[in-house]
Amino acid sequence: MRILGIESSCDDTAAAIVEDGVRLIAEAKLSSALIQQRYGGVVPEVAAREHAMAVLPVVETVLAEAGMQLADLDAVAVTQGPGLLGALLVGVTFAKALARALHRPAIGVHHLEAHLYANSIGHPVEFPGLALIVSGGHTSLVWWRGHGDLEVIGATRDDAAGEALDKGARLLGLPYPGGPEIERLALTAGPEPAFRLPVARVTGAPLDFSFSGLKTATEDLVRQHPDARAGVARALQEAVVEALMKNVKRAYALYPVPHLYVAGGVAANQRLSEALTSFGREVGATVHVPPVALCTDNAAMVAAAGYYRWQRGERLQPGEGPKTPWQLQEVARVES
Structure with a gap:
């Protein structure tokens, strides 16, 4: 199961392909941190603009590094929240459109739950x-x-x-x-x-x-x-x-x-x-x-978390968009 993960909750635009929630095939990231330094912190409008320009090139880079085509993907996972609303909107809109074009499922992921799954890259939790x-x-x-x-x-x-x-x-x-x-x-x-x-x-x-x-x-x-x-x-x-x-x-x-x-x-x-x-x-x-590169915001953790949500049958519905604020308690449910 090869899942493309997309992360755009703050100032990093990232994409990664992870197989079965464990094996990292390829990843790429573009950060607007240098631009944000001019303001002493993240400006939401600037972040959203940078995401809009970066998301397609980042996905193309990951596919090239993996030696894969879009048709080789089994699903698309994306950070649905919490985060900066405009930044999330770019990622969620792109992920849903891509998944729909490929006739693949789109999976929304909670950002903090995804951070936990940075620990799963390389070996199961x-x-x-x-x-x-x-x-x-x-x-x-x-x-x-x-x-x-x-x-x-x-x-x-x-x-x-x-x-x-x-x-x-x-x-x-x-x-x-x-x-x-x-x-x-x-x-x-x-x-x-x-x-x-x-x-x-x-x-x-x-x-x-x-x-x-x-x-x-x-x-x-x-x-x-x-x-x-x-x-x-x-x-x-x-x-x-x-x-x-x-x-x-x-x-x-x-x-x-x-x-x-x-x-x-x-x-x-x-x-x-x-x-x-x-x-x-x-x-x-x-x-x-996790390795230092997987501690900060990244798309590998999103793809890994998306794999387990996919196993539970969770999918982004056509009318769903970003969710912020979104408390971790709201996704903390016991499996039946």
Whole structure:
């Protein structure tokens, strides 16, 4: 089963062909990040325009790299939401039109569920597991029992972890996207931490996250120590990792499963990966971290997630369009 995946939820236009939800045949991506740097973040109208210009060339590139024709595809999967409405509209419209022309099924995929399936590229996902989805717009803890069988057990009450890193990067004069820049700058700090930033705990909901206070505290620290950029970057990164790991440990105490998964753009952070791996060794759980290229938005994860939705008989209907907002809880259903 060869599925073409299309991703256009934010600033990356991506396409990939994945076989049976596991084997990556080919992938390609065009990013508008350099254009968005002029504005210090993603401008929805600019993103939608860039997607419209990039989606066909990206699909043509993937087919050429795979040595395949459109007729060789069995289905088309696309990120249906959540994301930027105009950006999603480009991808969904293209995918539905292509699928209709090929007389193939079109499959709508939830963006966060797709991030989980970045872990399936190369080898099938093993269940049950705990999953940490952490990106620029989302931070969630998921008890993942099987395909189509997951439960959101923790989520952010305000800002996401990646958003806190991006805000810190802007305060420090670093370019967009900010997460990788914070990590690079933090590596240049001294051996001993110069500062410590607060880690919030949500009263009455110990598995939920809150990063809005961290953003404010980072802004204050930058104002107080404008010449200590590396120290501030390190403090911010450590606070984010500490907040994530505290909740992962609390979740594991309630759900002592054999597998721990991490997904989303912040999963590419080496400090977080090291902390998760160390914890996994302590408790005897296998930690799964996607390759860096599959942590950020990509189409391979969309095609992989689409394969399992296809197996469940899910199809995009003619009248369906993008869905945003679209809570992960809405697709977290137990298989019958």
